[in-house]
Structure formats: C-alpha cells, structure tokens
Amino acid sequence: ETGVTQSPTHLIKTRGQQVTLRCSSQSGHNTVSWYQQALGQGPQFIFQYYREEENGRGNFPPRFSGLQFPNYSSELNVNALELDDSALYLCASSSSGTAETQYFGPGTRLLVL
C-alpha cells in the first residue's frame, strides 16, 4: 500500500510569485485535504476535495486554490505569494464518510523571500 506523497519537498519563491504544490493520495482514498502549518503551530485547514469538487474551505483567501484529478491526486495553487505564506504545506488523504481518519504526507516546505 502506497502512502501519501507530496512534491516538491522544499521550495523557495519570492513575494508576488505563484506556486503549485502536488499530492498523490494513498491507494483506496478518494478525498484530499490541504493544511498550512506555520512554525510552532498546529496545522490549519485550507480546503478539501472530493470527486474533483471543493468540499469545504477554511479561512483562506481566494488566491489559495486547488484541483483534484480523476486519479484522486491533487494540486494546491497559491497566487501572489506573501511573506506570511512561508510554512509547511500538508496534504492528507482519507476515504469519504463521517470522521474518517486523515493520513498525512511528508509536506512541502515553502519559503517566501
């Protein structure tokens, strides 16, 4: 069984640029959630995708957007990067259903200069 994978592992961008992060879900899972984790904080929910549709969104501006593909993999896009976007971005996959356990990938460390 393949776990959740994310790419790239690290990324450095400058303010105003755009970035795309990628996630492959664990086999058998059809739901992908994205989280942002600042240093010393718990992860914060960005949004979730199920059946290629956004299925819930946290308190993040529209410049954070996403996609889910037919194979359940997903992308997180962030436009007009700001210094505060520097964080660990985590992808988690799960089965659909109430209170299903979410399994996390290793994360992508984004640094915005």
Place this chain on the structure above:
Amino acid sequence: EDQVTQSPEALRLQEGESSSLNCSYTVSGLRGLFWYRQDPGKGPEFLFTLYSAGEEKEKERLKATLTKKESFLHITAPKPEDSATYLCAVQSNQAGTALIFGKGTTLSVSS
C-alpha cells in the same frame, strides 16, 4: 467556534517516567477526536481516533482516553524515541470535514 487547547506546551521526562498530555476541546457536536505524532519537519503520523466519551485506545506505550470535554494521551515508561510533538485534532458537526488542531505538546525524553 470550535476550539482545541493542548497542555502543557512542552514536557521533559526522564526515560521510564510516565506522564499524561491533555487535550481540551469545545465543539458543536463531536464527530471524532484524533491524536497524531509529528517529528520535526515531517508530516503528522496517525496514532488514534476516538469517537465517544469513555472510549480508550492503546498502542505500545501510548493510551488515549476521551471524556465529554477532554482527551488524555498517557505515556507509560517512555523511551527517547518517543520524543516528538503530539497533536490533538477534532472533527465537529460545525467544521464538517475539517480537522481543527491544537498547537501540540512537544515531548522530550532523555536517557
């Protein structure tokens, strides 16, 4: 608004010295409470899911319990390899599919 508070923020133990981590929550209808372990720079690793008050789960030196207001993660005879940040998260009727996390407890176990 759903809230999760973890205490203490940091905990230092000697190898073999048992202790407990606390997770207090305020939610509108608990769907599930989750414990994760996170090593520095890595993604959270799933430990336990608890669904209702009175439920308990165990795995090696860890035991998680749940009441209507809080959850405890008991660590029995810890080893240095148990050093990590332990995160508590809830899923609620209000938040839907989102996990709401606490800030975590950073555990250091010295030999």
